[in-house]
Amino acid sequence: xxxTEEKYExxxxxxxxxxxxxxxxxxxxxxxxxxxxxxxxxxxxxxxYMEMSPDALxxxxxxxxxxxxxxxxxxxxxxxxxxxxxxxxYKELQQQITKRLGITLGETTTDDRFTLLPNCCLGTCDxxxxxxxxxxxxxxxxxxxxxEILKKYE
Amino acid sequence: MEKPLTQHIRKDGRPLTLKEYEAxxxxxxxxxxxxxxxxxxxVLVKESNLRGRxxxxxxxxxxxxxxxxxxxxxxxxxxxxxxxxxxxxxxRILLENTPHQLIEGMILSAYAIQAxxxxxxxxxxxxxxAAVITNAIQExxxxxxxxxxxxxxxxxxxxxxxxxxxxYMCGEETALLNSLEGKRAIPRAKPPFPQVSGLFGRPTIVxxxxxxxxIPHIINNGAEWxxxxxxxxxxxxxxxGVSGKVKKPGAWxxxxxxxxxxxxxxxxxxxxxxxxxxxxxPGGASTDFLVSEHMDVPMDYxxxxxxxxxxxxxxxxxxxDKTCPVGFVENLQHFFAQESCGFCTPCREGLPWVEKILESxxxxxxxxxxxxxxxxxxxxxxxxxxxxxxxxxxxxxxxSALKYFRExxxxxxxxxxxxx
Ligand SMILES: Cc1cc2nc3c(=O)[nH]c(=O)nc-3n(C[C@H](O)[C@H](O)[C@H](O)COP(=O)(O)O)c2cc1C
Ligand code: SF4
Numbered sequence: 001x002x003x004t005e006e007k008y009e010x011x012x013x014x015x016x017x018x019x020x021x022x023x024x025x026x027x028x029x030x031x032x033x034x035x036x037x038x039x040x041x042x043x044x045x046x047x048x049y050m051e052m053s054p055d056a057l058x059x060x061x062x063x064x065x066x067x068x069x070x071x072x073x074x075x076x077x078x079x080x081x082x083x084x085x086x087x088x089x090y091k092e093l094q095q096q097i098t099k100r101l102g103i104t105l106g107e108t109t110t111d112d113r114f115t116l117l118p119n120c121c122l123g124t125c126d127x128x129x130x131x132x133x134x135x136x137x138x139x140x141x142x143x144x145x146x147x148e149i150l151k152k153y154e
Numbered sequence: 155m156e157k158p159l160t161q162h163i164r165k166d167g168r169p170l171t172l173k174e175y176e177a178x179x180x181x182x183x184x185x186x187x188x189x190x191x192x193x194x195x196x197v198l199v200k201e202s203n204l205r206g207r208x209x210x211x212x213x214x215x216x217x218x219x220x221x222x223x224x225x226x227x228x229x230x231x232x233x234x235x236x237x238x239x240x241x242x243x244x245x246r247i248l249l250e251n252t253p254h255q256l257i258e259g260m261i262l263s264a265y266a267i268q269a270x271x272x273x274x275x276x277x278x279x280x281x282x283x284a285a286v287i288t289n290a291i292q293e294x295x296x297x298x299x300x301x302x303x304x305x306x307x308x309x310x311x312x313x314x315x316x317x318x319x320x321x322y323m324c325g326e327e328t329a330l331l332n333s334l335e336g337k338r339a340i341p342r343a344k345p346p347f348p349q350v351s352g353l354f355g356r357p358t359i360v361x362x363x364x365x366x367x368x369i370p371h372i373i374n375n376g377a378e379w380x381x382x383x384x385x386x387x388x389x390x391x392x393x394x395g396v397s398g399k400v401k402k403p404g405a406w407x408x409x410x411x412x413x414x415x416x417x418x419x420x421x422x423x424x425x426x427x428x429x430x431x432x433x434x435x436p437g438g439a440s441t442d443f444l445v446s447e448h449m450d451v452p453m454d455y456x457x458x459x460x461x462x463x464x465x466x467x468x469x470x471x472x473x474x475d476k477t478c479p480v481g482f483v484e485n486l487q488h489f490f491a492q493e494s495c496g497f498c499t500p501c502r503e504g505l506p507w508v509e510k511i512l513e514s515x516x517x518x519x520x521x522x523x524x525x526x527x528x529x530x531x532x533x534x535x536x537x538x539x540x541x542x543x544x545x546x547x548x549x550x551x552x553x554s555a556l557k558y559f560r561e562x563x564x565x566x567x568x569x570x571x572x573x574x
Binding site: 016017018019021022023024025026028029059060063064065066067078081082083084086087088119120121122123124125126127128132135137 | 237238239240241242243245246277278279280281282314317318319320321322333334335336337338339354395396397398399403404405435439469471472473474477481482485486488489492493495
């Protein structure tokens, strides 16, 4: 069941567009912000609310990088793997993360604390390598700084 | 040297408030054009020779002129702030620091095509920009620059911020429209062009953030002034950037037509100690390599095209002599293969194949025939063979790498290892 709060936020998005269906991406964003990820059940609930078939909504949800159709941890590490970060050595950061957290790309720590995902260019190429954790951007990250950064997230 | 786009950016990184923007002449262009006809605005911008900063370099005023002015409401104006081209970080600077310059540019552009609805299509990763733009839109509504009957002129404009959910294709203008309509971001067939049938089937203009930010200055200072900002025939300034192993990576607003040499040696401080320049992609991941012989090519649309590449986004990615060109191109092809929307076969099937071939060459398992296979793809995925420009864009760095760094590919194959 969608909560009253979720419905309220979805309705706000619907208000901006001429057809209800056009707000379906917004609707998925809303539920993900409350539930971390979009389960099959959630997807069906949103589809019903948006008056769409679940498979039509599934086609949309699986297309976009930032809609999570699998469970993620409390914090999501987005490691930029694009060209400038590659040149500046993102692979070393990746190895360090694996060493510290025991997870590689696409995996979640057993305590549900972190999920590590590769990510396309974060648009801060003059400060490569870069990564984002939840809403926070970190630039010119060194392997030494990484330990300190990870500590901030429980 | 004039820097209209960036001169008022504050050193402390705080965005200009509405008051501060007004104090440096902000929203004067709006007052000026409300006394002009939309056609007059279009002609002025066309004569300025402003070319789209999103990569394709199409004349902005000319693009606007394809919108049927007397079409019934609604019409749409969209700022493309999806910046996801690898190696590109220029729009972020404008979005985070001078939000009202963008908003004013959007109001002026909307007026020129008589659009009453507008969207900023912003990339999800730009969290600071999202907060800054949200606040600035609110300020503009409160000041009467947005909403109904703007400054008593009878012209109405609404503006919404749309935050995307991540996909390179969202930057392609017709795919962006599909995404705004709540669909998969796959491109649309052209014609009909968005200017005639765009968002929800209505006339729509999509312009890049940097393009739009230039509009207030053109209105205030005129077409001739704008042309004189440039060193060459392509008008205006350009927000250039350099990333890679240079001493001081960064972005700078400079006259259009600044050379690659000046960008790398002066502004970026030269290569890091012990490293030599081997080549650079002049405008993001989907442009052909330029090499040492091109150091003095003016970085404008016309000259870079004559040198066999594209100005693209004007943000250089530098390849040094200790970085493997095969690995470099492999990283790019991984990106393109992953971001292919899968709509047409040559791209959906071809890009992963190219990536796999490069992977095997890089890991020492390549064969000489693989180079022919790569050459084949650069032709099979060239313009006209795929539905949109993603795949041809992907082939640009590959075909030029095969041309300029061929010996590196051959060494990998002959020695069965990566020599770097
Ligand atoms: C795959 C692909 C991605 C693109 N991404 C962007 C982008 O992030 N930002 C942008 O302004 N233009 C992007 N473009 C170019 C747009 O399609 C379009 O040409 C541009 O937004 C038009 O604005 P302009 O005329 O002001 O340059 C992209 C094109 C392609 C083919
Ligand atoms: S070229 Fe690639 S990205 Fe473009 S439509 Fe075809 S499959 Fe999609």
